[in-house]
Amino acid sequence: MERRQPRLKELSRELGLSITTVSRALAGYSDVSATTRERVREAATRSGYVPNRAGRALKSGQTGFVGLVVPVRDAQFIDAFLGEFVMGLGEALAEAGRDLALTTATRRQVEMDVLAHVVNAGQVDGMVVSRATCEDPRVGYLIDRGVPFVLHGRVLGETRPHAWLDTDGAAAFGEAARRLLALGHRRFGLLTYSDPMTFAHYRRAGLEAALAEAGLALAPEAIAAAPRGDPDALRAAAGRLLEVPERPTAILCATDTLAITLMEEAARRAIAIPRDLSVVGFDNLPVSSYASPGLTTFDARIQECGVAVARMLLAVIETGPAAVEPKLVAADFIPRASHGPAPA
Amino acid sequence: MERRQPRLKELSRELGLSITTVSRALAGYSDVSATTRERVREAATRSGYVPNRAGRALKSGQTGFVGLVVPVRDAQFIDAFLGEFVMGLGEALAEAGRDLALTTATRRQVEMDVLAHVVNAGQVDGMVVSRATCEDPRVGYLIDRGVPFVLHGRVLGETRPHAWLDTDGAAAFGEAARRLLALGHRRFGLLTYSDPMTFAHYRRAGLEAALAEAGLALAPEAIAAAPRGDPDALRAAAGRLLEVPERPTAILCATDTLAITLMEEAARRAIAIPRDLSVVGFDNLPVSSYASPGLTTFDARIQECGVAVARMLLAVIETGPAAVEPKLVAADFIPRASHGPAPA
DNA sequence: GCACTCTTCCAAAACGTTTCGGGAAACCCG
């Protein structure tokens, strides 16, 4: 029952034409007669001919794949992001007839090396770079090689033009701070990651800027950080934040995962939310609406970001990075029950 | 700054060797001297040489990719599955040095056609088939072509040997039914999908078999079904189930998504869970532990399934489908607060 | 009838890799 897929050679033999003519007929060139073109196309669809990807890639240099490297360890990334983001990418890529080549970096592998391997194997026409760190080495590497890419997030040092799309975490945390200030809060806290993730940097910066506008500042002991993917350290950090002498009345958390842990720790200490403490997160995880109280947070519309990143990447592949404007997209404020007026 | 990746040709010229020798040295053949082999390898790593994927694929017929087609429309699939499953696949594939080629089927495309395209383009060494329907045409197609594949799920009609891995939904719902019977329940209900998903079929069958053992049966009006991805129809179906004259005291739901909607509808009707009604779901979505009351459900350990499916597929690619045993894996019962003794 | 131009087709080369089938030294043994 196993039958080999017909190639250009078989198709041309069957039609009594040369390989060249068949190829050009399918590509729609005008130097093959309309009659022949139709005859070829009919035969191609009838036999289910699809151009071999490797052959085409070898000749044209275009593989039809766009690459994404994901780490295997980052459970938080998977939960919050991966499914939605990948779906968004896939949606936009499908419209352009391209596919997503998803490479997993195992525990032992440095993500940068995996990226280099993917690029050097010529297996993709461009890369999506996600989970950016402040000084992410991947960006410089890709710029150096002239590999088309779009950064989902931002880096701090790179001055050469490159395409990126990021959620405006600074604006979001600024907005949150102003809302809480209007509700009478004066003592703020921040629960964040100790890893140099760029998003954490900007969210903190947005909070601090808004506080500065109001003549306030984050007390050093009102800032707690934990490494990603370490629940114990996270609980400890949350606990520390709840036990400082002058406990903040409002704590902003860099992600919902952090916020939910913080709320759990608060519950264990009989700290009532939002009466004693207002909590705001970021990500709008599905669980956040079911937490009790419902978590006030921001929605970054990850799937839409995926669509936009893919479209930008297609543009970079077509016309180069200079022609593509970076995008800063606003996150939606999702007010729920975890924040309220400052305690008297 | 843009520099072209060195190919075998450049590498061999630089070393004063033939392309053949460089290729064979890197492949570790014994007909190149140990000295030369080392020299070649050193030069290769120094220059960051990685074999071109297209060239290799063209010659060897192996692309290094494993394919997965996902539909763009199925939000429920994304939430519950995609991230974890893809992560599991990626983890196992990375160990084998392979990548995942993720193709998205747009709204207009039939998934079967997309699958055929991927296969006929020769862009993958094997396929993962997910979201199986009872009479899924993809299975026969792939068997006919002799394409290596693993089915995540099961089909009903196909007698030819093929590799599949499925969660034992029948056993799980049987277990749930027996536990509820032991708690005194006698009137059961089922909320499921109207689409011919195989998992829904088996879960229902498991429930009915367990009831039959106890001399009971599902009343026709105690079965409600809604199409996937239609929240309104789902709420309507849940409502119908809650308003039958002799309301069931225990309702099993084919997925957590269904169960959570059911619980919301029950709350609107002031039906207390678990006092008046026990609810059991399936999937153990993150939200399920935050629902109130916490949803009793089953955990299929999707990420582990992804790992296992990928390992099976690698085996099928290596040695053919006959050598690979299908796997039926048990789901873990996750008791929470949404089920309890039958009302008096 | 000649010099053109169009139209329609094709042979061959190239992309980068792997592998088949040698082939030239060097070594071994009597």
Next chain:
DNA sequence: CGGGTTTCCCGAAACGTTTTGGAAGAGTGC
């Protein structure tokens, strides 16, 4: 020293595609 075996290397072909540079034939204008 001559025959045979090892060791180490290489040229060339092939995978399937796209594209370059024609070439053959038909039509056109004079």
